[in-house]
Amino acid sequence: MKLTILFGGASFEHEISIVSAITIKEKLASFDLSFIFCDGDHRFYLIDAKKMKSTTFSNGKHKKMSELTLTNGGFIQKSFFGSTLHTNTILNLIHGGDGEDGSIASLLDFFDIKYIGPRKEACTFSYDKRYTKYLCNALGVKSVEYEVCHKNEAANLRLSMPVIVKPASLGSSIGVSIVKDESNFDYALDTAFEYDDAVLVEPFIVGVKEYNLAGYMVGGKIHFSIVEEPQKEEFLDFEKKYMDFSRSEQASRADISEELINKLKSNFEKVYRGMFEGALIRCDFFVVHGEVLLNEINPIPGSMANYLFEDFEQVIRELSNNIPDASRVKVSYEYIDSISSAKGK
Amino acid sequence: MKLTILFGGASFEHEISIVSAITIKEKLASFDLSFIFCDGDHRFYLIDAKKMKSTTFSNGKHKKMSELTLTNGGFIQKSFFGSTLHTNTILNLIHGGDGEDGSIASLLDFFDIKYIGPRKEACTFSYDKRYTKYLCNALGVKSVEYEVCHKNEAANLRLSMPVIVKPASLGSSIGVSIVKDESNFDYALDTAFEYDDAVLVEPFIVGVKEYNLAGYMVGGKIHFSIVEEPQKEEFLDFEKKYMDFSRSEQASRADISEELINKLKSNFEKVYRGMFEGALIRCDFFVVHGEVLLNEINPIPGSMANYLFEDFEQVIRELSNNIPDASRVKVSYEYIDSISSAKGK
Structure with missing residues (x-):
């Protein structure tokens, strides 16, 4: 192929x-x-x-x-x-x-x-983390609560420490800080503002369970990957993330109940359907007190999350054979023609 | 210029x-x-x-x-x-x-x-009327209630007649119908589905007051047009809309209170700021029982809504001199260089 x-x-x-x-x-x-x-x-x-x-x-x-x-x-x-x-x-x-x-x-x-790959609207809703929240709210998908800070505006944070501070529109972990003590908050904000004029602040949930699930659509049906519980430090720095993008060995399945797997899949599907057709995406979820929260949508995951699929070549073959139709609108000159003929030109 | x-x-x-x-x-x-x-x-x-x-x-x-x-x-x-x-x-x-x-x-x-003109994220949030609703909800701007119907799915409408049926992602009045009697609803849906797989249904509010307001940003401050109460039939058909795009005569100011004008401006600003910089947009509002509702955002209004401004050439001059900075990210090879040198290559 x-x-x-x-x-x-x-x-x-x-x-x-x-x-x-x-x-x-x-x-x-x-x-x-x-x-x-x-x-x-x-x-x-x-x-x-x-x-x-x-x-x-x-x-x-x-x-x-x-x-x-x-x-x-x-x-x-x-x-x-x-x-x-x-x-x-x-x-x-x-x-x-x-x-x-x-x-x-x-x-x-x-x-x-x-x-x-993701189409343009899908990109808007996944690239900027604020808009992912808008989407989640509209679709009834729960996500982590958040506040937005804007560059050159006073930040009146209602959340209490610890928090995680992220530029609104970057992937990876660039510009992201965990703030445990209020005295470090301004510095974390400044770091994030180097990358974006808008910054998201979320509660940092200690010891949260994280699960990753990838998938794509074939003929109206979503094909899911295995669910992985990523082995990570408290927080991925850029270098670790960098290594993450070269992953090629099959990951192992998270040891979780069928019920939880189905909850993750159901949330994934709510987000995917009508928005991400044509793309293989990876959704990263948190589970807090049994409740599933969407943390992030990766519309082009590192190395296409190949390590979550058993037969990755088959995955790409199926995606290749299921590309959304993008036929152009046919232009017509019906009104101009009718007006010109009325004018006798 | x-x-x-x-x-x-x-x-x-x-x-x-x-x-x-x-x-x-x-x-x-x-x-x-x-x-x-x-x-x-x-x-x-x-x-x-x-x-x-x-x-x-x-x-x-x-x-x-x-x-x-x-x-x-x-x-x-x-x-x-x-x-x-x-x-x-x-x-x-x-x-x-x-x-x-x-x-x-x-x-x-x-x-x-x-x-x-509008930047790509601004386009996503104004081109598809569903996403305009997401934006309004996130920003606390009131808009008309709505339901979404999808092609090839049963429509379980909760709204009662009369309703207005619109393709989610078209401007003008193409594919739009007002439905007064339930027996005509399916036909209206089919008409709209010719243009989009998603269709918005909203209550059709009889005798609603409509006001249009345009504006653009100069140095962090929004310059507003006059407010117009558009002279329209119950509903603009394509041919009338077509004439609308050739408007060039100065419109007259709506006869409304300063208080209402300020409400319209305040809603406009909530929508514009942080999203539409670089563009001149026209917002179309409804006023129902004294409450301002955003009906539609026109990110490239017909003939740039020239007829709402007293000195249109000055408007375009100002826009031209206030184009948002879009400097490209400088690419670095810091990590590849550090890995290569560690490998001694």
Whole structure:
């Protein structure tokens, strides 16, 4: 099966996307893969599969490879001898900005290129954690309570310590702090404001149980992964997260009841249906006193959460065969024509 | 002042956008304007200002003009003699799909082109009426109660007649019906489902007072238009709406109290701030028993609601000088470099 991995992007998760793409290359060994890299200047390059290692990009060697430009129907590669149109289905593996904020989805939709990944509205509701809360409230999915602080405005926090402070719109753990003592709160806010003008503050729930569940839609039915209880420190720092994006070994199933698994699946489905079609997403849940709370939606999870699926190649094959229809509206000139003919022109 | 009007788009409001662009051309007579047309196939054309009439497009004459392609920093025009990069600030005047759904915003942001118009998140929350409700609920702005019906699912309506039935994601009045008698409800639903898989049903409030207010942000402060009480039939059909997009005569102020005007402004500001910066939007409000309800957000109002402002050229000048900063994240290779050096590569 042919598939093009699109990775990179001008974001704080640029490196993570490279790591993710290298991992996916290993996991889809039987596929006929090609690779398109989006660099920090929003230029696209066709990357030789043999050169898919992280130093290719950190050393700038990708700039010697073929540059591509977006056009109707695909990415075009121009050379002295003519041009080639690359029309493969794209797997959007650009984590964070560009990939998860709706930009890449809009570009691919606009240029009529098929892709696996969240559509633009789905990006809006998952990239900014405030909007994930709006969505949860509208759908009746419980999530952790929160307050929003804005840059250059006084923060009148009602929550009591400990709290977790997060930039509204970043993935990974960049700019995130746990604050146990009020005296450290302002510093945590300033750190988060380096990345976003809006910051979420949530209660930090000590010893909370966390469960991750991934899934995607096939023919109106959601195919779920196993549920994993992530083995994590109190809190993932960027370096640990970085390693997390290169995970490729099958995870083990969380030792939880069928009832809890079904609760997680039911919450996942409420969030997914009508919003995330076309994407494989991972939802991270908290369980507090038996109650399921949605913590985060990862619309392009690190290395596509391959480690949660038994047959990852089959997963990507199914996604590839179930891409949402995005037919363009046919333009008509009915009114202009009727007005012109009335005017006798 | 230089400015490029971007209009057209592959949407049901394609014709309306052409009418709007022609009106804006008249209203910005002292500007140095240029025109870029996006056709139904998502091709861009540079339109000769003298040819800015509706039949140019309905007759397909635009296809003989210069085609442009998007590139970093602007639209590029290639000819036998070389290429010209068009870098003017863009006024996004593509109504409906493409323009108001976030596609054009994403494209212009991605390619680092300055523009007047709603940013992609703002589009998500205004293009789909369901998401406008989510936003209103989150911000404490009252709106009309609603129910959502989905295609191929049984509709269990709790609202009683009369109701208004609308496709979730279209502007204008396309696919909208007022249903007074239950026996006509299914037909109205089917009509709306021709345009969207999700449909909003709201109570139709007989004799409701409607008020329109436009505004935009300059240096952290909102500049408001006058408030208009639109002179309308029970309901605008597409043809009347079409005429509405060519409005250019100054509207008259609604005869309402200062107190009500301030209530409208306060609701407008709650919706605008932190979401619609960079855009001139028009909010349409209902007033029911003295209570202000947000009916609709028009993130690219017909002919930019020029008729609500006394000095429209000054409005566009101010918007042009207050374009939100969209600086790209600088990519770093800190982690890859540190890992590579640890490996001694």
